[in-house]
Amino acid sequence: MPTVLRHAYRPWGAAKALMNCREPEVLLSGPAGTGKSRAALEKLHAMMLRNSGARGLIVRKTLVSLGSTGLVTWREKVATESIAAGHVVWYGGSQQEAAAYRYSNGSTVVVGGLDKPQKVMSSEYDVIFVQEAIELTIDDWEALLTRLRNGRISFQQLMADCNPAHPTHWLKARVDRGDTVMLHSRHEDNPTLFHEDGTLTVAGRNYIGKLDKLTGVRFHRLRHGRWVAAEGIIYEGWNPAVHLVDRFDIPPDWTRWWSIDFGFTNPFVLQCWAEDGDGRLWLYREIYHSRRLVEDHARQILRLVRRCEECCGSKAADHDCHDCRRCRLVWTEPRPRAVICDHDAEDRATLERHLGLSTSAARKGVSDGIQAVQARQREAGDGRPRLFILRDSLVERDPELEDAKKPCSTAEEVPGYVWDQTPGKPPKETPVKQDDHGCDAMRYMVAQKDLGARPRIRVM
Numbered sequence: 001m002p003t004v005l006r007h008a009y010r011p012w013g014a015a016k017a018l019m020n021c022r023e024p025e026v027l028l029s030g031p032a033g034t035g036k037s038r039a040a041l042e043k044l045h046a047m048m049l050r051n052s053g054a055r056g057l058i059v060r061k062t063l064v065s066l067g068s069t070g071l072v073t074w075r076e077k078v079a080t081e082s083i084a085a086g087h088v089v090w091y092g093g094s095q096q097e098a099a100a101y102r103y104s105n106g107s108t109v110v111v112g113g114l115d116k117p118q119k120v121m122s123s124e125y126d127v128i129f130v131q132e133a134i135e136l137t138i139d140d141w142e143a144l145l146t147r148l149r150n151g152r153i154s155f156q157q158l159m160a161d162c163n164p165a166h167p168t169h170w171l172k173a174r175v176d177r178g179d180t181v182m183l184h185s186r187h188e189d190n191p192t193l194f195h196e197d198g199t200l201t202v203a204g205r206n207y208i209g210k211l212d213k214l215t216g217v218r219f220h221r222l223r224h225g226r227w228v229a230a231e232g233i234i235y236e237g238w239n240p241a242v243h244l245v246d247r248f249d250i251p252p253d254w255t256r257w258w259s260i261d262f263g264f265t266n267p268f269v270l271q272c273w274a275e276d277g278d279g280r281l282w283l284y285r286e287i288y289h290s291r292r293l294v295e296d297h298a299r300q301i302l303r304l305v306r307r308c309e310e311c312c313g314s315k316a317a318d319h320d321c322h323d324c325r326r327c328r329l330v331w332t333e334p335r336p337r338a339v340i341c342d343h344d345a346e347d348r349a350t351l352e353r354h355l356g357l358s359t360s361a362a363r364k365g366v367s368d369g370i371q372a373v374q375a376r377q378r379e380a381g382d383g384r385p386r387l388f389i390l391r392d393s394l395v396e397r398d399p400e401l402e403d404a405k406k407p408c409s410t411a412e413e414v415p416g417y418v419w420d421q422t423p424g425k426p427p428k429e430t431p432v433k434q435d436d437h438g439c440d441a442m443r444y445m446v447a448q449k450d451l452g453a454r455p456r457i458r459v460m
């Protein structure tokens with residue numbers, strides 16, 4: 001007799017509407033933590049179980065970000081019993097093939113990132129779930145639509161979820177045009193936050209309390225699910241479709257620069273920049289992490305840029321080449337021409353001691369620095385801007401910042417980086433001093449390059 005697996009999940013509100021939706025494109029939009037991803041994953045799993053030989057895809061813009069969020073819910077909440085019973089087996093993938101969950105009925109759920117498109121785009125699917133669809137470009141979306149023709153299920157569907165973004169985002173425009181159906185997910189749809197009678201659970205009180213502490217545009221989007229633009233955006237020319245780019249091999253002869261904004265309660269930010277032959281700046285690595293000591297950051301940084309070329313041969317179980325004085329460590333990339341830091345003297349001294357590199361103090365003029373960054377974000381004569389971020393630059397997401405729904409990288413800060421508009425203050429002069437750590441480091445970098453030493457004029 002086949003074993004019967006029991007799985008508990010009851011969808012509410014928009015999650016329930018998603019279960020019944022057969023539209024070719026459907027987007028679950030809503031504030032943080034309403035159960036959007038869970039609903040889409042539950043539907044996907046149910047479709048795979050019911051239709052043998054079906055093919056599904058779980059995809060996000062970058063594979064790394066998918067691993068830290070979506071797949072945990074999949075493993076621990078959705079496919080849990082099927083995995084435990086051996087009906088669903090993980091296949092880790094290969095150089096050519098994407099990783100996948102394989103079902104005993106012949107169905108498959110491929111898991112991938114659009115940063116390695118050839119792996120996921122070479123197959124056909126019945127259903128695709130895009131997590132955090134805001135991160136995609138319209139070209140990504142349209143390319144995914146062409147992959148929906150496996151024909152093992154009576155309908156084919158592109159499902160997606162997101163937190164709201166700028167109201168002029170292409171995805172919202174797609175909804176407004178009627179190409180994509182939008183379902184509005186609410187906190188009340190999540191039974192871990194709200195009881196059926198509409199009162200908050202204990203966990204709900206904590207979670208909503210946390211969201212109530214958010215400010216600015218993040219509050220409107222993540223607490224209330226509104227598609228709003230920040231007022232007084234500083235980097236108005238910032239366009240993720242232009243300024244965020246996929247990784248490429250950075251030529252070894254490009255000059256490297258590091259810029260640093262110190263922090264402990266607030267995140268410490270290290271940005272590693274490469275400068276191409278035309279003077280363009282490319283952010284290719286970023287540490288953005290709170291509650292770590294400078295010396296621990298220094299140790300991590302050295303691990304990222306050095307490898308062991310000649311091991312001492314120690315067989316000790318706890319041997320670590322990076323901590324061993326007898327192993328020969330070499331740099332895997334050019335040393336930075338300068339390590340540009342904010343002015344905290346003690347942190348600078350600690351960092352210098354542990355990195356074995358000298359540092360220089362950033363030019364701190366806020367207004368000049370911002371203008372210089374704005375200028376770089378605009379298109380230059382050849383139609384391209386002069387500053388880019390490789391979208392997978394972040395080394396690791398800080399779970400504490402993630403939990404507090406704070407920005408977790410410079411790219412996540414920029415859309416909410418706004419002028420202080422307190423009445424009585426001069427407009428467009430000072431930024432709101434919040435969630436600005438990556439923006440500060442970016443400003444230091446650009447100021448270093450573009451605001452060269454100017455003659456000091458003394459007025460007598």
Ligand SMILES: Nc1ncnc2c1ncn2[C@@H]1O[C@H](COP(=O)(O)OP(=O)(O)OP(=O)(O)O)[C@@H](O)[C@H]1O
Nearest residue numbers: 010011031032033034035036037038077190191192
């Ligand atoms: N109907 C439900 N029954 C039980 N648990 C649920 C249900 N809906 C959501 N949850 C749980 O609530 C938590 C948050 O859900 P989920 O991660 O899907 O939210 P989200 O809307 O995708 O959040 P974010 O906007 O942060 O991506 C998860 O642990 C999920 O398992």
Ligand SMILES: [Mg+2]
Nearest residue numbers: 036037038161
């Ligand atoms: Mg989600």
